[in-house]
Amino acid sequence: MNGAELVIQILKEKGVNRVFGYPGGAIMPIYDALYESGIEHVLSRHEQGSGFAALGYAKISGKPSVCIATSGPGATNLITALGDANFDSVPMVVITGQVSTEVMGTDAFQEIDMLGLSLAVTKHSFLVEKPEQLESIVHQAFEIAQSGRPGPVLIDLPKNIQLALIEKEDIRSTKSAAIENNQQLCKAVCKKSVADAIALLLDSKKPVFYVGGGVLTAEAETELNQLLDLLQIPAVSTLKGLGSINLDNELYLGMLGMHGNAAANHTVQECDLLVAVGARFDDRVTGKLDGFATNAKVIHFDIDGAELNKIRRADVALEGDLKCYLQVMLEDLSNFKSDPYNDWHSHILDMKKEHAWAYDKPGESIFAPKLLKDLSDKLKTPSIVTTDVGQHQMWTAQHMRFSQKARLITSGGSGTMGFGLPVALGAQFAEPESTVVVVSGDGSFMMNVQELATIKRYSLPIKIVLIDNAKLGMVKQWQQLFFEERYSETDLSDNPDFVVLAKAFDIEAETITQNNQVDAALTKMLNCKKAFLLHVKIEEKDNVWPLVPPGATNEQMMEKIYDEFI
Amino acid sequence: MMNSFNLITANQPAIVERLLRVIRHRGFALHSMQLSSTEQGLEIDFKVESTRAIHLLINQLEKLYDVKQISLN
Numbered sequence: 048m049n050g051a052e053l054v055i056q057i058l059k060e061k062g063v064n065r066v067f068g069y070p071g072g073a074i075m076p077i078y079d080a081l082y083e084s085g086i087e088h089v090l091s092r093h094e095q096g097s098g099f100a101a102l103g104y105a106k107i108s109g110k111p112s113v114c115i116a117t118s119g120p121g122a123t124n125l126i127t128a129l130g131d132a133n134f135d136s137v138p139m140v141v142i143t144g145q146v147s148t149e150v151m152g153t154d155a156f157q158e159i160d161m162l163g164l165s166l167a168v169t170k171h172s173f174l175v176e177k178p179e180q181l182e183s184i185v186h187q188a189f190e191i192a193q194s195g196r197p198g199p200v201l202i203d204l205p206k207n208i209q210l211a212l213i214e215k216e217d218i219r220s221t222k223s224a225a226i227e228n229n230q231q232l233c234k235a236v237c238k239k240s241v242a243d244a245i246a247l248l249l250d251s252k253k254p255v256f257y258v259g260g261g262v263l264t265a266e267a268e269t270e271l272n273q274l275l276d277l278l279q280i281p282a283v284s285t286l287k288g289l290g291s292i293n294l295d296n297e298l299y300l301g302m303l304g305m306h307g308n309a310a311a312n313h314t315v316q317e318c319d320l321l322v323a324v325g326a327r328f329d330d331r332v333t334g335k336l337d338g339f340a341t342n343a344k345v346i347h348f349d350i351d352g353a354e355l356n357k358i359r360r361a362d363v364a365l366e367g368d369l370k371c372y373l374q375v376m377l378e379d380l381s382n383f384k385s386d387p388y389n390d391w392h393s394h395i396l397d398m399k400k401e402h403a404w405a406y407d408k409p410g411e412s413i414f415a416p417k418l419l420k421d422l423s424d425k426l427k428t429p430s431i432v433t434t435d436v437g438q439h440q441m442w443t444a445q446h447m448r449f450s451q452k453a454r455l456i457t458s459g460g461s462g463t464m465g466f467g468l469p470v471a472l473g474a475q476f477a478e479p480e481s482t483v484v485v486v487s488g489d490g491s492f493m494m495n496v497q498e499l500a501t502i503k504r505y506s507l508p509i510k511i512v513l514i515d516n517a518k519l520g521m522v523k524q525w526q527q528l529f530f531e532e533r534y535s536e537t538d539l540s541d542n543p544d545f546v547v548l549a550k551a552f553d554i555e556a557e558t559i560t561q562n563n564q565v566d567a568a569l570t571k572m573l574n575c576k577k578a579f580l581l582h583v584k585i586e587e588k589d590n591v592w593p594l595v596p597p598g599a600t601n602e603q604m605m606e607k608i609y610d611e612f613i
Numbered sequence: 614m615m616n617s618f619n620l621i622t623a624n625q626p627a628i629v630e631r632l633l634r635v636i637r638h639r640g641f642a643l644h645s646m647q648l649s650s651t652e653q654g655l656e657i658d659f660k661v662e663s664t665r666a667i668h669l670l671i672n673q674l675e676k677l678y679d680v681k682q683i684s685l686n
Contacts, residue, residue, distance in 0.1 A: 162627050166634050171678040174626050191678055353672035 050181050051076035051209040054142065055084050057185045063113050065476060067101040069094045071117025072157060074144030076209035078115075089476060090504065092497040094121050096469040098128025099495070102137050103473025106456050107431060109266070111138040111192040112473065118144045119157030122203075123164065127463060129199050130168040134460030135287065136264055138197035140188045141169075147207035148176065161203045170198030178211040186218050196351040197264060237375040243363045244322075244346045245379055251320035251344070253391045254280045257303070257332075260287025260459065261325015261349060261369055268451055270373035271324065272296070277383055281395050283311040285326050287459040290449035298392065300399055304332040305595045306441040309402040312593075312601040314395055315340050323347045325369050328358035329460070338600030348372050404446060408609050412586045413562050415439065415514050418569075419446040419486065422512065425569050428452035430482040431474045435467040435491030438520040441591045443486045465494025468511070472498060475507045482510065482573065489515040489542050499552040502578045510572050511554075511580040513545055516587045524590045528605070529597065549580040556580035586610075615644065616667040617660045617686040623679040624654040632657070632680075635673050640665045654681065 048056065054077060058066070065087045070078040081088050091097040094116045105112035116125050122143040132139050146155040165172035171191045173184045181204075188200040248254060262271050272293045275282055281298040284291065292299045300311040315321065321343040326332070333339040336358065347354075347361035348369055355364040365372055408414040419442050426432075432447060434440040434457045449455045456474060458466040467485040475483040492513055502509055519537040526534050549556035555575060559568045559582070572579045593604040622628050629648070636643055641661040648657045661670065667685065674680055 163630065166627065166631055167638070172627070176626065351676070353669075353676055355672075357669060357672070 048213065048215065049076065049080070049209065050178055050204070050211050050213050051080040053181060053213050053215055054185055054204070054209075055080040055086065056215065057182065058086060058113060059084070061189060062110075065089060065104070066113040066115055067091065067097045067104065067473065068115030069097050069117070069121060071121045071144065073118035073146055073206045074115060074121070074142075074204075074209075076206065077142065077144065077204070089472070090501070091469065091472070092500045093495065094124035095127055095465070096472070096495050096498045096501065098125045098141070099131070099466055099469035100473035100476070100498075100501070101139055101141075102128055102132050103433065103456060103470035104477045105132075105137050105139055105473070106470070107454070107474045107477035111140050111189055111197075114139060114141045116141075116143050117157065118146055118161065119159045121157075122159060122161045126164060126168055127461075129165065129201065131458055131461040131463045131466065132199040133168050133170060135260065135458065136197050137199065138192040139199040140185075140192055140202065141199055142202045142204055144209070145174070145203045145205040148205045149207065151205065161201070165201045165203070168199075169201045172201035172203065174203045175205065175208050178208050178213045181208060181213060182216055182218055237365070237367060237372050238379075240363075240365055241372060241375050241379060244365060245376065247320060247344055247346055247363060248278070248322070252388070253318045254320040254322060254388070255314055255318040256280055256282040257285075257315065257321050257323045257326050258282055258288040258291055259285045259324065259326025262288060262291040265325060265350065265369040267325075267370040267373050270370055270377060274373055274377055274380070275299075277377065277380060279388060279392070280322070281314055281391070283307070283315060285329070285332055285459075286444050286457060288326065289444060289455050290451065290453070294448050294450055298395065300395070302444050303601070304329075305334065306445065306591050306593065307601070308404075308445065309593055309604055309606060310395070310398040312595070312604060313398055313402075315343075316600070316602045318343050321345050323349075323361075324373070325349060327354045333358070334595045334601040334603075335598055405608050411561050411563070413559065413565060413583055414609075415442050415583070415585050415589060416446045417562070418512075418514075418565050418583060419443055421565060422484070422486075422569055423447035423453070425573055426453060426484065427482060427573070429478065429480070430454070430484065431456065431471070431478065432484050432486060433457065433467040433471045433474060434485070435487045435494075436462045436464045437488045437491055438516075438524065438589075438591050439486055439488040439491075439514040441521075442514075445591075464491040467491065468495050468498045469501075471509050472501050472505075472507060475509055476505075483508075484510045484512060486512045486514065488520060489513065489517060489539055489545075490519040492545075493542075496548070499549065499554060502554060503552045507578060508576060509578050510575070511549075511578075512572075513580060513582050514585055515542065515545065515582060516585050516589065517542055518587055521591070523587075524594075527590070528594070545580065545582045554578045554580050556582060558582040558584060560584040614664070614667070615660060615662045617658065618667075618671065619684050619686060620655075620657045620659065620674065620680060621651075621653055621682040622655045622657065622677075623681065624650065625679045628655065628679045629657075631677055632659075632674065635677065636661055636670065639670050639673050641670050
């Protein structure tokens with residue numbers, strides 16, 4: 048077989064039955080091997096769309112997804128999706144075509160140094176220089192993508208190697224044995240090191256769990272919730288951790304940080320012990336770092352040792368698998384009965400009540416937080432919500448309620464506009480029966496709008512809630528608050544007619560402008576068996592509150608319920 | 614603060630670029646570098662300077678797939 052056929056054969060052996068991508072010159076042998084291979088290929092309309100669709104597929108399937116593109120511009124178009132997956136720890140194997148080895152370095156047509164470009168945006172990357180390396184590299188790519196802290200791995204594959212005759216060596220993955228050994232070893236290490244964490248916990252009067260996306264990546268939600276139930280310790284979540292904490296936990300305070308709930312931020316600022324689980328003290332979480340939870344000792348669990356003591360010094364730093372650590376904590380604390388945190392609890396419940404969200408905005412215009420709360424209430428599970436980046440994203444994080452059956456996929460570290468629509472494609476392919484909703488803004492939506500064609504091509508029943516303030520809203524909000532209302536390049540009042548645009552792709556669509564239209568429109572959209580775009584006009588003046596201004600600590604939030612005027 | 618460390622890495626394409634990228638990106642200035650090819654791969658001595666703690670760099674370099682061993686001098 049040739050190199051391309053070998054790659055497809057290995058993908059099949061690994062159980063890959065669907066790949067995402069876009070063909071082109073230097074990757075044609077792979078596309079030829081895909082033809083009639085039995086592997087389904089999902090064609091997007093831009094390589095960035097393919098990359099993000101693959102990201103959505105990996106997030107929902109829990110396995111490394113595969114994305115394929117050609118050399119040069121095909122490869123560079125994947126950079127944004129690679130960077131996003133790298134930042135948010137998503138396992139992907141990305142294969143890019145490359146010009147043949149004999150012309151590499153001669154500025155051949157569609158040649159670009161993709162290995163060089165990949166260094167900052169991948170967990171690891173390979174250039175296949177010789178045919179005999181290919182089989183081993185494909186296996187390594189899958190193992191690296193899903194081991195430890197997951198991430199994207201690039202294989203840059205020259206065309207002549209795709210065409211070279213190669214004898215398959217049948218390299219067997221030793222991964223399962225390695226994982227088993229690793230788990231036993233991990234448990235022993237956890238047992239020993241967790242004692243210091245438990246001592247700190249038992250010594251604290253005002254502890255808080257600060258939960259990040261690592262819990263979902265480690266599939267440790269069950270253990271986390273059992274531990275929270277057992278210890279009755281309040282918990283806050285990062286943007287990426289939303290969905291991991293049981294919603295019926297009355298000591299769960301929602302998201303913390305720049306646009307977090309005030310009760311969550313005050314709780315963290317007042318705590319004497321912060322238990323960080325799979326979270327990395329991002330600047331959007333901490334606000335001014337030297338004013339963040341200043342009286343707290345820190346226990347930090349993370350699978351990535353480089354995150355420990357990176358931003359905030361931990362009193363107890365525990366590197367390893369979160370599931371394993373939380374299991375050991377549960378075992379070692381199984382006799383924990385007393386409730387030493389009573390005063391702390393009542394104070395927190397008071398704050399939670401005081402800072403509960405308000406939805407009774409006067410007037411007839413649509414209030415996006417209320418619309419998103421209503422959408423969340425109406426959404427039947429299993430469901431998946433994807434977002435773009437900006438005001439609508441923060442409103443979604445604040446006002447929709449996520450769980451293990453109502454999942455959120457959002458661009459956290461990278462903050463990529465144009466993320467929501469293509470990620471939803473991958474999520475819908477991974478779970479055809481689930482309701483998939485994209486919550487987008489009028490700025491972000493136009494960044495990968497070409498993927499409406501992919502919805503049409505595959506008849507995907509994706510629902511799009513397009514929240515339109517005819518602005519780059521989050522940038523406008525900052526211009527209003529911190530740049531003396533100098534609205535530089537944030538006006539989008541010349542947006543296209545989004546309903547006509549959707550209909551051009553055979554997607555049903557309607558516009559609503561008044562709050563009395565919301566209920567019927569959401570019901571109609573969710574009951575629609577096909578794709579649907581709900582275009583929601585909101586007032587330009589509506590901003591995201593609360594907001595921790597730049598350079599401020601988290602208790603110095605600017606709080607406002609509604610914006611009366613600009 | 615100046616720090617020296619020694620690395621043993623697999624001899625793979627782009628390994629030196631990978632190391633230099635991480636050193637620069639994580640806020641360290643390169644003062645000297647000596648590289649030799651051995652049977653194990655590459656052995657590289659670095660001297661770097663930064664106001665940041667050296668463990669922040671070592672922890673990031675350790676994550677690179679091709680890095681086999683790091684020792685701080």
